[in-house]
Every structure is written in C-alpha cells, then in structure tokens.
Amino acid sequence: MEKFSTLEGIAAPLPLINIDTDMIIPKQFLKTIKRSGLGKNLFDEMRFNQDGSEVPSFVLNKKPYRQSKIIVAGDNFGCGSSREHAPWALLDFGIKVVISTSFADIFYNNCFKNGILPIIVPTEDRDNLLDDAEKGSNARLTVNLEMQEIRRPDGSVVSFDIDPFKKQCLLDGLDDIALSLEKEKSIAEFEERQKSCRPWV
Amino acid sequence: MGKLRTLYDKIWDEHLISDQDGTSLIYIDRHLVHEVTSPQAFEGLRLSGRRVRCPEKTVAVPDHNIPTTGDRETGIKNLESKVQVDALRENAKYFDITYYDVDDVRQGIVHIIGPEQGWTLPGMTVVCGDSHTATHGAFGSLAHGIGTSEVEHVLATQTLIQKKAKNMKVSVSGSLGDGVTAKDVTLSIIGKIGTAGGTGHVIEYTGDVIDELSMEGRMTLCNMAIEGGARAGLVAPDQKTYDYVEGRAMSPKGENWEKALKDWKLLFSDNGSHFDKVISLDGHDIAPVVTWGTSPEDVLPIDSVVPDPHEFNGGKIEAAKRSLKYMGLSPGQRLQDIPIDTVFIGSCTNGRIEDLREVAKVMKGRKVKDGIRAMIVPGSGLVKVQAEKEGIAAQLKEAGFEWRFAGCSMCLAMNPDQLTAGERCAATSNRNFEGRQGRGGRTHLMSPAMAAAAAVTGRLFDVRNL
Numbered sequence: 001m002e003k004f005s006t007l008e009g010i011a012a013p014l015p016l017i018n019i020d021t022d023m024i025i026p027k028q029f030l031k032t033i034k035r036s037g038l039g040k041n042l043f044d045e046m047r048f049n050q051d052g053s054e055v056p057s058f059v060l061n062k063k064p065y066r067q068s069k070i071i072v073a074g075d076n077f078g079c080g081s082s083r084e085h086a087p088w089a090l091l092d093f094g095i096k097v098v099i100s101t102s103f104a105d106i107f108y109n110n111c112f113k114n115g116i117l118p119i120i121v122p123t124e125d126r127d128n129l130l131d132d133a134e135k136g137s138n139a140r141l142t143v144n145l146e147m148q149e150i151r152r153p154d155g156s157v158v159s160f161d162i163d164p165f166k167k168q169c170l171l172d173g174l175d176d177i178a179l180s181l182e183k184e185k186s187i188a189e190f191e192e193r194q195k196s197c198r199p200w201v
Numbered sequence: 202m203g204k205l206r207t208l209y210d211k212i213w214d215e216h217l218i219s220d221q222d223g224t225s226l227i228y229i230d231r232h233l234v235h236e237v238t239s240p241q242a243f244e245g246l247r248l249s250g251r252r253v254r255c256p257e258k259t260v261a262v263p264d265h266n267i268p269t270t271g272d273r274e275t276g277i278k279n280l281e282s283k284v285q286v287d288a289l290r291e292n293a294k295y296f297d298i299t300y301y302d303v304d305d306v307r308q309g310i311v312h313i314i315g316p317e318q319g320w321t322l323p324g325m326t327v328v329c330g331d332s333h334t335a336t337h338g339a340f341g342s343l344a345h346g347i348g349t350s351e352v353e354h355v356l357a358t359q360t361l362i363q364k365k366a367k368n369m370k371v372s373v374s375g376s377l378g379d380g381v382t383a384k385d386v387t388l389s390i391i392g393k394i395g396t397a398g399g400t401g402h403v404i405e406y407t408g409d410v411i412d413e414l415s416m417e418g419r420m421t422l423c424n425m426a427i428e429g430g431a432r433a434g435l436v437a438p439d440q441k442t443y444d445y446v447e448g449r450a451m452s453p454k455g456e457n458w459e460k461a462l463k464d465w466k467l468l469f470s471d472n473g474s475h476f477d478k479v480i481s482l483d484g485h486d487i488a489p490v491v492t493w494g495t496s497p498e499d500v501l502p503i504d505s506v507v508p509d510p511h512e513f514n515g516g517k518i519e520a521a522k523r524s525l526k527y528m529g530l531s532p533g534q535r536l537q538d539i540p541i542d543t544v545f546i547g548s549c550t551n552g553r554i555e556d557l558r559e560v561a562k563v564m565k566g567r568k569v570k571d572g573i574r575a576m577i578v579p580g581s582g583l584v585k586v587q588a589e590k591e592g593i594a595a596q597l598k599e600a601g602f603e604w605r606f607a608g609c610s611m612c613l614a615m616n617p618d619q620l621t622a623g624e625r626c627a628a629t630s631n632r633n634f635e636g637r638q639g640r641g642g643r644t645h646l647m648s649p650a651m652a653a654a655a656a657v658t659g660r661l662f663d664v665r666n667l
C-alpha cells in the first residue's frame with residue numbers, strides 16, 4: 001500500500017446524503033477479478049448516460065473537477081454493500097481523500113486498507129468545505145495527515161480526529177496481514193484453547 | 202461477581218486475542234466466501250505465498266453471478282460472470298476449501314446456506330465479504346460483513362483487526378397484528394433510526410415480538426441490521442435456536458452437542474448490562490410497510506401517501522426530491538395506487554422456506570394478475586426441493602409465478618435477472634438503491650406476503666384487505 005502523508009488537490013462537492021456503494025460503483029463492474037481499472041466506472045450511472053455519453057452536469061465531468069483528488073460529501077457516505085470495489089474505483093480515478101460528517105463502517109475501514117483517507121468533520125466544517133469545493137479551479141484543499149489538518153483555500157485550517165493505529169498504518173503504508181502474522185503464537189494458543197473448551201467450532 | 206456484560210461483550214471477550222489501545226485482534230470461527238469479493242483476496246494470498254490458515258473453517262459458494270434458469274448447469278453465458286465463478290471453484294480447490302458448486306443441491310445464497318448447513322452456530326464469530334452477513338446474528342453469533350482486504354486477512358490469519366463497537370438495544374414489545382411480519386419489523390426499525398442510526402454499533406434485538414419470531418423471521422430481522430448502519434445484529438439464542446441447529450450437517454453431535462448446549466445457554470445480556478443506545482418499539486404500532494424512495498429508511502405503512510420532500514430536514518430534502526424523481530412518484534399520491542410491473546420474491550432477506558409458505562398462503566385460490574411478471578427464487582437448492590415437496594412450487598407455478606433456481610437473482614443485477622429502466626418492482630430483497638435491480642429500475646421493498654398481494658392486484662396493496 002502506498003504511504004499517505006500530505007495531499008494537495010482539487011476538491012469536488014457531492015452534497016447528496018447517503019451516497020451508497022451502488023452509486024459509487026454499480027454492480028455490473030464487480031465482475032472483475034482485478035483491483036485496477038475501475039476508475040472509468042466510478043459513479044457510472046450518475047456520470048454517464050445509458051448510451052455512454054457524459055452527463056455534463058455531474059461534477060466529475062466538469063472542467064477542473066476532472067482532476068479531483070478529494071471529495072467533500074453529504075452525510076453517511078459509502079453506505080450499502082461491503083464491496084471494496086468502491087474505494088478501488090475512487091483510488092483508480094485519483095481520489096485519495098473523502099470528507100464527510102459520517103461514513104458507513106465497512107466503507108470507512110476499506111478506505112484505510114487502500115491508502116485512502118476518510119475524514120470525519122462536524123457538520124459546520126463540512127458545509128464550509130463544501131462551499132470551498134464549489135469554487136472550481138480555486139477549490140484546492142491541502143490535507144496533512146501527520147498534523148491532522150485540512151488547509152482551506154483562504155488559508156484557514158480545519159482539524160480532524162483519527163484513530164492513532166489507523167493513522168500510523170496510512171503514514172507507513174503498512175500491510176496489516178504481516179502485522180497480524182507477527183501474533184502467530186497468540187493465535188495458535190487461542191486455537192489450542194478453543195479446541196479443548198469449544199471442540200465443536 | 203464480575204462485570205455485567207451484554208451478549209456482544211461476551212462473544213467479543215471470548216474471541217479476543219490481543220488488544221492495543223482499543224485496536225483488537227479477534228479470532229474468526231467461520232468464514233463464508235462468495236465469488237464477487239474474493240478473487241482479489243485469493244490472488245493476494247498467492248502473490249505473497251500465504252496459505253489459508255483454517256480451510257476447515259471456510260466455505261465457498263457462488264451466488265451473486267449465477268443465472269437462475271435451469272440451463273445454468275451447462276455453463277454461464279456471460280463471460281465475466283463465468284470467469285468469476287470459475288475463479289472461485291479453482292481457488293476453493295487450490296486452497297482446499299469446502300465448495301458447493303452450481304449443480305450441488307446445497308448451493309444457494311451464502312447467508313441462507315451458512316445456517317442451513319450448520320456452519321453458523323451460536324456464540325461464533327462469522328464473517329463474509331458481504332454486508333448482509335449480519336443475517337447470521339439471528340443465532341446469537343457475532344457476524345459482520347468485511348471488505349476484500351479483510352477477506353484476505355481472515356484467510357491468511359483466521360483473525361480480524363477490529364475496534365469494539367458500541368452496544369445498542371432495539372426492543373420490540375407486545376405482539377404483531379395479522380399480516381405483519383419480521384420484514385415489517387426490520388423495515389420499521391430502519392424507518393425509525395435511519396440508515397445511519399446504528400453506525401458504530403452492534404444491535405441486539407430483544408422483546409416479546411423478537412422472542413415470538415421463528416428462526417427464519419430472526420434472520421430476516423438481522424439481515425437488515427446493516428441497512429440501519431449497524432455492522433451486526435444479534436438475537437440471544439433460545440430453544441428455537443437449538444432446535445433449528447440440531448442435526449444439521451456441520452452442527453455438533455453427541456457429547457459435543459451437550460457441551461455446546463451448556464455453553465450456548467450462557468449467551469445472553471446480563472440483567473442490567475449497559476447499552477449505549479436503546480430504541481423501543483411497540484409491535485402493535487407496526488403495520489405492513491413498503492418503501493417509497495431509494496433508501497431503506499424511506500419506509501411507510503401501506504395506507505400512507507408519498508411524502509412531500511419538504512416534510513424532511515437538512516440534506517434529506519434534496520435526497521427525497523431526487524428519490525421521487527427517480528421513482529416517478531409525486532407527493533400526496535396514495536401508496537396503494539402505485540401500479541407495479543414485476544414481483545420478485547427471494548434474496549437472503551426473504552428466500553427461505555417460511556417465506557415461500559407465506560406467499561403460498563396468500564396466493565391460495567388466487568392468481569398473479571395478467572401482465573405482471575412474477576418470479577420466485579428460492580434461497581438455496583434445499584429450499585427449492587423442500588417447497589417442491591410441500592406442493593408450494595406447483596401451486597405457485599399454477600398461480601402464474603416463474604419458479605427459479607437458487608441465487609441472488611434480482612436482488613442485485615449482476616446476473617441475467619434485471620429490471621429495465623422505469624420497470625417498477627415489488628421486491629422482498631433489502632436494497633432499493635438507484636439501479637440496484639437494474640439501471641433505472643424502481644424497487645419497492647416489502648414482505649413476502651405484501652409482495653404476493655402486489656402480484657394479485659398489480660399494485661402496492663395491503664395484504665390485510667385482500
């Protein structure tokens with residue numbers, strides 16, 4: 001996984017609440033057996049007409065937002081299915097940060113496994129950042145994970161909380177399977193214990 | 202005396218391997234795998250030269266992609282679907298995992314066959330790369346959906362890195378009226394708490410109504426915990442649970458059965474244990490419900506009218522406007538006046554034998570209305586066989602339903618069963634998101650009995666007035 005430290009880029013506003021994983025990446029694109037190449041289908045049914053032409057009014061089809069690296073979104077982003085194709089599609093498009101007031105649990109976790117930083121901020125901050133994101137080519141935010149800060153176009157700063165373990169994994173780009181395998185001994189001991197007291201498992 | 206603990210606390214403690222500042226490693230007893238969210242995980246294992254730590258605790262089945270017509274055994278026509286299903290078969294073989302192939306009568310939707318085969322047992326931790334893993338919580342097992350990276354993590358380590366969730370209690374007192382089912386209960390709860398109401402929590406369902414529900418009903422209930430934002434839902438095991446579990450292929454036998462039973466009887470929330478959030482409903486207040494919008498929280502009793510978006514607050518106003526446009530509905534329209542084109546009965550929410558019996562009961566002496574496309578998709582091969590044995594299949598075919606083979610089918614349009622743009626469907630599944638059942642398709646969620654009533658009348662209809 002790629003390390004995450006700071007990111008500067010265009011932020012796209014997606015104020016809709018409850019953006020679900022079917023919107024982020026519709027099921028017809030889940031048939032892949034790869035992780036890559038999903039960016040072209042990100043938000044497919046909102047971004048493209050049935051004949052494949054672009055929906056001009058959709059934010060990611062507009063000029064500066066085609067280069068977005070950040071999304072500022074309505075409440076409860078990523079609800080729905082567990083498909084990791086959702087963060088894969090975001091990442092493949094170039095989105096590395098999503099900012100909202102709340103995220104669905106599974107989506108939130110999946111982001112961290114792929115080097116995407118989901119940031120939770122209070123409603124007021126989110127609304128300010130949405131306003132920033134409306135500013136077209138001036139909609140540039142700078143996210144500093146180490147400092148836990150988002151720098152707005154006017155230079156002011158929004159700070160955010162994040163779980164220290166998750167933060168460290170992102171900063172170091174850690175593979176947590178390797179981390180967990182370091183606990184091999186404890187896992188084996190657990191299995192021994194379980195075999196004797198709950199042999200039916 | 203030790204600390205008072207909830208059912209969730211107890212299962213959590215039992216499976217905790219290590220804990221560092223609230224980041225915990227928990228042991229996973231059962232891992233269910235399907236074709237859509239696993240190929241990248243298996244590929245990861247191969248690339249890093251890792252093996253599946255406990256193949257005997259892992260089971261794989263194809264369900265999302267496979268066609269539900271009889272010709273599927275001769276091959277899946279959609280090439281991408283075929284590649285995915287072939288990959289699962291091959292991975293299961295390579296890593297020595299139990300696999301129920303398309304022509305195996307035990308094949309079916311992963312959340313139906315887990316309990317059916319006795320893979321899911323009380324007190325266990327169960328995961329699957331699928332959000333509706335919450336279903337298995339009906340057995341008092343801690344069950345939740347995970348992403349593909351986590352699937353790989355569990356395959357390699359039989360553990361999962363987790364933060365402990367908060368405890369939430371949803372209690373439903375009283376009793377249910379005629380025509381009101383587990384589906385109405387679970388939808389009504391989501392209507393009350395919203396799709397983010399349970400975020401960060403594990404829900405335990407309690408109360409007289411829950412006690413009275415069958416195991417199938419409890420599975421329907423827990424299945425949709427995720428639609429309320431909770432990763433997992435739980436019901437404490439009782440005699441019904443033991444009776445359901447006893448004698449299943451993977452259930453403990455003989456001496457182990459007695460041992461297990463003793464263990465399972467300790468699985469309840471201690472009196473006075475702490476819940477961070479408590480929600481109460483009265484069963485008498487719950488009516489047969491349907492959804493009108495594109496979020497499972499957009500739910501109303503069948504005798505209501507389509508709401509005006511301005512009745513809501515904040516971001517919901519825009520969301521409701523968008524929903525109504527997508528659904529082709531206008532404020533004030535009576536739900537009962539909404540005509541439908543299609544009826545879909547199936548999915549991991551309502552594809553079990555009890556659901557099909559419910560449909561058969563409503564359809565007795567009745568027919569699917571002319572011009573309505575009505576489809577029944579049993580949740581597993583065994584459910585299908587059972588319904589055929591009971592004469593349900595013959596009755597429903599006679600009434601005008603298509604009778605299909607087991608799979609996810611029209612719950613999500615990854616297989617040939619899909620809605621076309623504008624097609625309106627009365628569905629027993631769990632998600633009414635935009636495009637969920639096919640691009641432009643319009644989904645109204647409801648119980649099997651209500652879906653049957655819609656099949657008879659060709660519109661959304663109160664089953665109690667049939």
Ligand code: SF4
Binds near residue numbers: 548549550612613630
């Ligand atoms: S039936 Fe629907 S919700 Fe259930 S596992 Fe299949 S696709 Fe998912």
